[in-house]
Amino acid sequence: MTIKDNGFLATRRLILQGAGATALIGLGNLPFLAPALAAANDKYPEEAFKAKNEADAIKVLYGKTPEASDKVKMDAPEIAENGAVVPVSVTTSLADVSSITFLVSENPVALVASYHIPAGTVPSVGNRIKMAKTSNVIVVVEAGGKLYSATKEVKVTVGGCGG
Amino acid sequence: MASTIRVRATASGETTEVQALIQHPMDSGFVKDAKGEIIPPHFIQQLTFEYDGKPVFSADWGGGVSKDPYVKFAFKGAKKGDDLKVSWVDNKGATDTTTAKIQ
Numbered sequence: 001m002t003i004k005d006n007g008f009l010a011t012r013r014l015i016l017q018g019a020g021a022t023a024l025i026g027l028g029n030l031p032f033l034a035p036a037l038a039a040a041n042d043k044y045p046e047e048a049f050k051a052k053n054e055a056d057a058i059k060v061l062y063g064k065t066p067e068a069s070d071k072v073k074m075d076a077p078e079i080a081e082n083g084a085v086v087p088v089s090v091t092t093s094l095a096d097v098s099s100i101t102f103l104v105s106e107n108p109v110a111l112v113a114s115y116h117i118p119a120g121t122v123p124s125v126g127n128r129i130k131m132a133k134t135s136n137v138i139v140v141v142e143a144g145g146k147l148y149s150a151t152k153e154v155k156v157t158v159g160g161c162g163g
Numbered sequence: 164m165a166s167t168i169r170v171r172a173t174a175s176g177e178t179t180e181v182q183a184l185i186q187h188p189m190d191s192g193f194v195k196d197a198k199g200e201i202i203p204p205h206f207i208q209q210l211t212f213e214y215d216g217k218p219v220f221s222a223d224w225g226g227g228v229s230k231d232p233y234v235k236f237a238f239k240g241a242k243k244g245d246d247l248k249v250s251w252v253d254n255k256g257a258t259d260t261t262t263a264k265i266q
Contacts, residue, residue, distance in 0.1 A: 084229060089235070104227060108193050109225050111225055111227070112227035113222055113224050115221070115223075116220070121236065122237040122239070125235065126235035127233060128228070130189075130226075130227050132193075
């Protein structure tokens, strides 16, 4: 019984250590590996989807902060009648784009979607997102290893996250 | 089972425009049902479009993407009649894959 318990504990410790190490490596290398991985099938950014606000989500995802740019053009409605389906699209004139990320600052989870753009793919994405209430929608474009963003407030008359 | 993925890929010149519509509840885990019980999270986490064995577009999604998600993008280098492979995996490990002919 004692032996069995020890064995179990040891295994559990090993797993925990392993998980911790992987998390550290993942976070540490993220900014440097991002361009190289953009073309590959990436690992799902679990931690970024747990961040409560947009600044934390961007930090976990990219490891740096974006600067506002008028080269990032976001198309989103002024007023969304239905927060469950808000069409948002983005295009950019920036060169060497490797990813485009959508965030809603007032949602329970700020990060909504992150798209990887390999070379040869047009840096333009359209999708439909949920909005809990009136909020800023933020789009982050990663281009040439730097981050650029555009922000727009969308008024929501009926929230899309229940309640 | 019929595919959950509907894709339309149209080539004009160098560029192929892709629109995809996927049937999925995309439950965020924050919404309560009529009885006041939380609907557990159930959403697509990753969506990948492959052309010629290489990813041309991929998405990491959270529960903030609308039900029956729609996505639109464009890429260069494909021609009419070529295959475009689309696949997704959700947070419960379910997957679906389809291959569309570029028109």
